[in-house]
Amino acid sequence: MKTKAVRLYGANDLRLEEFELPEIKDDEILVEVISDSVCMSTYKAAIQGKKHKRVPQDVDVNPIIVGHEFAGNIIKVGAKWKDKFKEGSKFALQPALNYKGTMWSPGYSYMYFGGDATYNIIPQEVMEIGCLLEYKGEAYYDASLAEPMSCIIGAFHANYHTEMGKYVHKMGIVEGGKMALLAGAGPMGLGAIDYALHCDRRPKMLVVTDIDDERLKRARQIFTKEEAEKCGVELIFVNTAKEENPVEYLKSLTGGTGFDDVFAFAPVREVVEQADKILGRDGCLNFFAGPTDTNFSAMINLYNVHYSYTHVMGTTGGNTDDLIEALQMTEKGLINPAVMVTHIGGIDCVADTVLNLPSIPGGKKLIYTHINMELTAIDDFEKKGETNPHFKKLAEIVKRHNGLWCAEAEKYLLENWK
Structure with missing residues (x-):
């Protein structure tokens, strides 16, 4: 299967590329990524390249997929995990693996495992230590933002x-x-x-x-x-x-x-x-x-x-119990992670967004990997709606939700953007 992904080759070297994923092994899971929220930690990895502790030294020849706050759908489950995970279900992820004392983590260390991609492969260690979680909520962005929460x-x-x-x-x-x-x-x-x-x-x-x-x-x-x-x-x-x-x-x-x-x-x-x-x-x-x-x-x-x-x-990062608490509180409507989001964009804007993150005002930048869309502040939807009917509709939706991104806006975006 082909995937489109933003890959890191070295310091300040991010590239949006399309390439073939290998066939999954019996202990791996193929997933479709729908949303990924951009973290300042990704910026730090991008500007440091192989100087970053989590980035492999051979990243220039074996580039890694960036992004670690992501959610989506399970597409294909390897034989080892078929009793635990079902194809077609949504997933959330705890990226702080700490697997056997290593620093490896999605978004920093893996060639086929990161959030800024249309599809990727989850390696067996993620399931082994319980960091792949079934997500039963409505909106994908809630699951993406469960990691920062x-x-x-x-x-x-x-x-x-x-x-x-x-x-x-x-x-x-x-x-x-x-x-x-x-x-x-x-x-x-x-x-x-x-x-x-x-x-x-x-x-x-x-x-x-x-x-x-x-x-x-x-x-x-x-x-x-x-x-x-x-x-x-x-x-x-x-x-x-x-x-x-x-x-x-x-x-x-x-x-x-x-x-x-x-x-x-x-x-x-x-x-x-x-x-x-x-x-x-x-x-x-x-x-x-x-x-x-x-x-x-x-x-x-x-x-x-x-x-x-x-x-x-x-403290740096949360553990899996913290992620589960975030998901449960979100599903119950006790917290609304959308309060963190100020910008929406597509996969085509990821590289520029990451490399310029400190100079972009506002809060979280939320990426939908299956669309092309310049990074756009939610506050600018109404202005862009003067010439673009899709932005006009998004502006109307978020206005009904106190100016916040919401499940209704996500649904409209996924159904109407190319």
Whole structure:
């Protein structure tokens, strides 16, 4: 079977190509990819090439398919897995394989296994460790976005707190506590707001900061104070660029106690140091955003580490249980991963999108691999609809859904785009 895929040959070398897939083995599964959301981690792999830890050294002669946040349909099941997986069913995927201690992962390491493709082959190790999951939801994008949501869920689970006089760690955020999401109006921050409001272990106060008024405006439109109050959460948005002393102001919101859980969503020294300074006693700082600089560092107050029991966590990716939780919460309508999405595109725009990702504003870029479509902001649908009836229809659909991508829009796109 032929597939069309975006392949990495080296640093800054991405190519959209059509090529033949080999016949699957008895322990492999052939799948059709429908959607893939673009991750900043893919950008990091694309600009580093073989310097990236997950990218093979022979990528220049054996290119890999990029993309790891994908979902689609199972087309053909090898004999070994026929009792567990059914042809025609939808799938979701946990790409953080950690198979036998290797760094290999779809989107970074495999010639025939990655998200930015029309079809690909899932190798046996994925099924062996339970990372291929049946998906019973309606929209494919929900399953694609379950992976980034699982990263958020994993971070919330990884935070920990201590008990005075006992050498024990209590895992998870403080229920009924005070939480801050710094640089939190981007795509992952929005997902974190959604999870914090609707998970079973919620903070009492949730403060979200950013320095971009437009991003904060969108966040306020999606998550109103009234909705947060229904969830038992006081939700506060702050543009720290407008505060003379952001640290003092943020601490004042807590009554001077500081925050129990603080997440830093940008690999920026000032953000991390601000996060450290607003921690309360036994506060946990989660450095969520992965830097590309191997020497990235920031000042941490070790006096507070010693006497106030503050501590730092770093998380990268979620595990399979986190992914399952994301899928289940989405299927039940408890969270809406579409809050992260701001742009839609086809497979023909992937290479340019990935290589220019840091300079493209907005949130998640969602790719549908069986169509050609320039990367388009959802906010631009209406303008493009003046000359294109398909964009006009999409604009009408998303307007009915608070400006968010939705199952109805996906269905229309898949049925009407070439």
